[in-house]
Amino acid sequence: MSDKSEEQRLSVFKTYKLYVGGKFPRSESGRVYEVTDSKGKWLANAPQSSRKDARDAVVAARKAFGGWSGATAYNRGQILYRVAEMLEGRRDQFAREVADAEGLSKSKAAAQVDAAVDRWVWYAGWTDKIAQVVGGANPVAGPFFNLSTPEPTGVVTVLAPQESSFLGLVSVIAPVIATGNTAVVIASEKSPLPALSLGEVLATSDLPGGVVNVLSGRTAEIAAPLAAHQDVNAIDLAGADDVLAKELEIAAADNLKRVLRPQPVDYAKTPGIERLTAFLETKTVWHPTGSLGASGSSY
Amino acid sequence: MASAFEYAPAPESRSVVDIAPSYGLFIDGEFTEAADGKVFKTVSPSTEEVLSEVARAGAEDVDRAVKAARRAFEKWSALPGSERAKYLYRIARIVQERSRELAVLETLDNGKPIKETRDADLPLVAAHFFYYAGWADKLDHAGFGANPRPLGVAGQVIPWNFPLLMLAWKIAPALATGNTVVLKPAETTPLSALFFADICRQAGLPKGVVNILPGYGDAGAALVEHPDVNKVAFTGSTAVGKAIARQVAGTDKKVTLELGGKGANIVFDDAPIDQAVEGIVTGIFFNQGQVCCAGSRLLVQESIQDELLDSLKRRLSTLRLGDPLDKNTDIGAINSAEQLARITSLVEQGTAEGAERWSPACELPSSGYWFAPTLFTNVTQAHTIARDEIFGPVLSVLTFRTPDEAVAKANNSQYGLSAGIWTEKGSRILAVAGKLRAGVIWSNTFNKFDPTSPFGGYKESGFGREGGRHGLEAYLDV
Numbered sequence: 001m002s003d004k005s006e007e008q009r010l011s012v013f014k015t016y017k018l019y020v021g022g023k024f025p026r027s028e029s030g031r032v033y034e035v036t037d038s039k040g041k042w043l044a045n046a047p048q049s050s051r052k053d054a055r056d057a058v059v060a061a062r063k064a065f066g067g068w069s070g071a072t073a074y075n076r077g078q079i080l081y082r083v084a085e086m087l088e089g090r091r092d093q094f095a096r097e098v099a100d101a102e103g104l105s106k107s108k109a110a111a112q113v114d115a116a117v118d119r120w121v122w123y124a125g126w127t128d129k130i131a132q133v134v135g136g137a138n139p140v141a142g143p144f145f146n147l148s149t150p151e152p153t154g155v156v157t158v159l160a161p162q163e164s165s166f167l168g169l170v171s172v173i174a175p176v177i178a179t180g181n182t183a184v185v186i187a188s189e190k191s192p193l194p195a196l197s198l199g200e201v202l203a204t205s206d207l208p209g210g211v212v213n214v215l216s217g218r219t220a221e222i223a224a225p226l227a228a229h230q231d232v233n234a235i236d237l238a239g240a241d242d243v244l245a246k247e248l249e250i251a252a253a254d255n256l257k258r259v260l261r262p263q264p265v266d267y268a269k270t271p272g273i274e275r276l277t278a279f280l281e282t283k284t285v286w287h288p289t290g291s292l293g294a295s296g297s298s299y
Numbered sequence: 300m301a302s303a304f305e306y307a308p309a310p311e312s313r314s315v316v317d318i319a320p321s322y323g324l325f326i327d328g329e330f331t332e333a334a335d336g337k338v339f340k341t342v343s344p345s346t347e348e349v350l351s352e353v354a355r356a357g358a359e360d361v362d363r364a365v366k367a368a369r370r371a372f373e374k375w376s377a378l379p380g381s382e383r384a385k386y387l388y389r390i391a392r393i394v395q396e397r398s399r400e401l402a403v404l405e406t407l408d409n410g411k412p413i414k415e416t417r418d419a420d421l422p423l424v425a426a427h428f429f430y431y432a433g434w435a436d437k438l439d440h441a442g443f444g445a446n447p448r449p450l451g452v453a454g455q456v457i458p459w460n461f462p463l464l465m466l467a468w469k470i471a472p473a474l475a476t477g478n479t480v481v482l483k484p485a486e487t488t489p490l491s492a493l494f495f496a497d498i499c500r501q502a503g504l505p506k507g508v509v510n511i512l513p514g515y516g517d518a519g520a521a522l523v524e525h526p527d528v529n530k531v532a533f534t535g536s537t538a539v540g541k542a543i544a545r546q547v548a549g550t551d552k553k554v555t556l557e558l559g560g561k562g563a564n565i566v567f568d569d570a571p572i573d574q575a576v577e578g579i580v581t582g583i584f585f586n587q588g589q590v591c592c593a594g595s596r597l598l599v600q601e602s603i604q605d606e607l608l609d610s611l612k613r614r615l616s617t618l619r620l621g622d623p624l625d626k627n628t629d630i631g632a633i634n635s636a637e638q639l640a641r642i643t644s645l646v647e648q649g650t651a652e653g654a655e656r657w658s659p660a661c662e663l664p665s666s667g668y669w670f671a672p673t674l675f676t677n678v679t680q681a682h683t684i685a686r687d688e689i690f691g692p693v694l695s696v697l698t699f700r701t702p703d704e705a706v707a708k709a710n711n712s713q714y715g716l717s718a719g720i721w722t723e724k725g726s727r728i729l730a731v732a733g734k735l736r737a738g739v740i741w742s743n744t745f746n747k748f749d750p751t752s753p754f755g756g757y758k759e760s761g762f763g764r765e766g767g768r769h770g771l772e773a774y775l776d777v
Contacts, residue, residue, distance in 0.1 A: 133442065134442070134769075138749065138751045138752040138753070138767055139751050140747075140749035140751055140752055141426065141749055141751075142747065142749065144744065144747060144749075146749070146752055148752070148753050148767065148769070153757070233758070242549065245549065246548050246549025249544075249548035249549060250545045250548045250549075252544070252548075253542075253544035253545045253548065254541065255713070255758075255759055256537070256540065256541060256544060256556065256558070256758070256759045256761060256762065258762055261551070272444075274777070281738060281757050282738065282753050282755065282764050282769055283732075283737070283738060283739075283740065283757075284738065284739050284753050284754070285732045285740045285742065286739070286741045286742065286744055286752075287728065287742045287743060287744070288743055288744050
């Protein structure tokens with residue numbers, strides 16, 4: 001194809017939509033907002049989610065929780081790895097979107113996407129190991145078998161980092177779902193397009209609908225009802241500034257949500273397990289062993 | 300109560316404990332008066348006898364204690380773990396040596412039976428210090444990375460139901476990890492914490508490492524809010540826990556909360572009935588039901604309801620209520636007049652909402668704060684007594700037909716601290732335990748505790764775990 005004919009062809013724009021409950025709805029509010037690249041050039045009109053969209057996303061996430069948390073760790077690992085496979089195939093698209101979103105050169109954007117793919121692979125490997133690393137048997141002083149196991153805390157609201165539109169985004173979503181939680185994600189306010197495209201990847205990666213839900217719009221507006229929502233169990237404040245983070249943490253106290261406060265993170269580095277354990281509960285189960293020779297009653 | 304086997308009184312001697320007429324605050328290794336000179340009286344709940352007068356901490360005292368803890372932190376945290384360990388071992392040993400004295404003291408100040416302070420509280424207190432002593436020089440191996448660092452000054456607020464045990468749960472891991480402590484015991488049970496201050500003196504613990512501030516909620520709030528406190532640990536009501544979560548918002552204080560519960564004790568039709576009855580009794584009448592993980596909702600499979608309730612009522616009729624210092628006493632006094640009023644009001648609400656109330660024939664002493672063991676049948680999930688934590692010797696009985704229904708009803712609560720499962724079928728235990736949203740599940744047993752075992756809740760029962768390797772995390776910068 002010659003350069004000339006390319007110039008003549010009018011490209012097809014993409015309508016960016018939310019990803020909720022495995023479907024791609026527009027915002028219930030009918031609102032959109034203009035997304036531009038770093039130089040101010042128009043890229044797309046992104047959905048501007050409302051409070052109702054946020055509530056719908058929580059309903060979808062809660063509905064998905066039983067199945068996803070009940071899936072085997074092996075199965076969850078396979079699906080996280082499948083996300084990496086699907087992303088690898090759409091590397092160029094994401095590199096373009098990240099370059100536009102963050103004003104990066106093509107090669108730097110591609111490096112971000114590669115790191116994000118690798119991050120999915122890293123977390124895929126954690127699904128069936130975290131229980132062995134943070135759980136285990138407790139040697140209690142009595143005739144009992146006693147085992148502590150980590151379990152997902154439930155529905156987690158994630159405020160994606162504002163600056164790292166894709167690597168940061170993946171770095172906060174993957175640990176939440178690796179452990180069996182379901183997520184309602186608020187994309188970077190200024191650069192939501194890579195997040196909305198990620199929804200398309202997740203939808204084709206065997207991830208059950210509702211496990212990850214992606215909203216775009218005004219972070220503060222969407223986060224407020226989610227921080228106060230009685231059916232949300234935890235909130236990752238990565239994408240909040242100090243003022244908003246404090247406000248949301250106060251709202252989150254109403255039902256004692258688990259809160260991960262914003263902190264400086266170098267997303268290029270291999271993460272530790274902090275983001276995995278932040279959204280885990282520890283369940284300890286006791287049972288009598290009826291040990292022969294143990295003194296006293298086993299019950 | 301049957302009279303064929305009347306028990307002779309078997310009181311434990313009070314002479315093993317010497318309670319002073321007044322106590323100060325314990326700050327920087329010294330007993331001192333409150334800055335504003337305020338005091339309050341602590342009474343024995345079983346007799347309303349005034350035991351002692353205690354200095355009441357205010358905001359100024361909190362500031363003084365935090366400053367002392369900050370000064371002590373530098374040296375304490377720099378001490379090799381093996382040396383910190385030895386201090387904790389010393390404390391564990393002194394607690395063991397003085398356990399009879401402390402058991403009597405705790406029974407006098409709290410109102411719980413001597414057999415519980417003697418056989419449950421005190422052995423566990425010593426065990427916690429012993430367990431965490433061993434961690435102090437092994438933190439590199441605890442799974443939080445090499446050389447994990449302490450946080451600094453820990454502000455700790457504890458409740459009145461297990462005064463010395465809650466102190467041990469808080470202080471032992473804090474000191475093992477290299478933090479220093481300002482602890483506020485509850486206003487109705489300050490004495491054992493003050494005796495613990497004396498144990499710190501005997502152990503030669505450096506000044507300022509542990510500071511004890513008896514006081515009310517205002518002192519607790521001042522401690523939580525203090526800008527130089529790095530870590531907040533609280534055990535108590537969910538309402539106060541929420542207030543603390545709001546207070547620490549936007550700060551970099553690390554916080555753990557152990558809050559209320561409404562534990563479901565699920566009895567399946569194949570359960571060993573006699574053992575289940577014992578477990579139900581332990582679950583709700585241990586410490587007069589003033590236990591956050593109490594099994595206060597009995598979920599019984601419909602087909603065995605009549606049999607189980609007959610056995611349970613028969614068993615309740617043999618419980619002995621009265622003088623907590625008597626070694627034969629099963630049920631002691633309620634901790635305070637205020638708590639008694641709360642229990643009474645919730646029980647009246649239970650009757651008003653249509654549940655059926657039953658208690659064994661039971662004579663209550665004429666002075667002190669007492670409440671007879673109480674059982675409610677015809678309870679539905681909508682009833683207040685099935686939803687709100689009563690924190691008293693009151694059991695609500697509900698029924699179910701299928702395991703799924705049992706799980707759904709058990710999980711139908713804002714709380715998620717504890718649950719019990721009674722069945723002979725191992726696969727059913729594991730299946731049901733896996734579905735229950737609670738931090739501690741006892742199967743074919745109930746209310747068991749151990750320092751090696753993490754304890755803490757899901758949902759509005761709070762966050763963080765105490766005990767075990769997990770309990771270290773709350774006091775480390777990880």
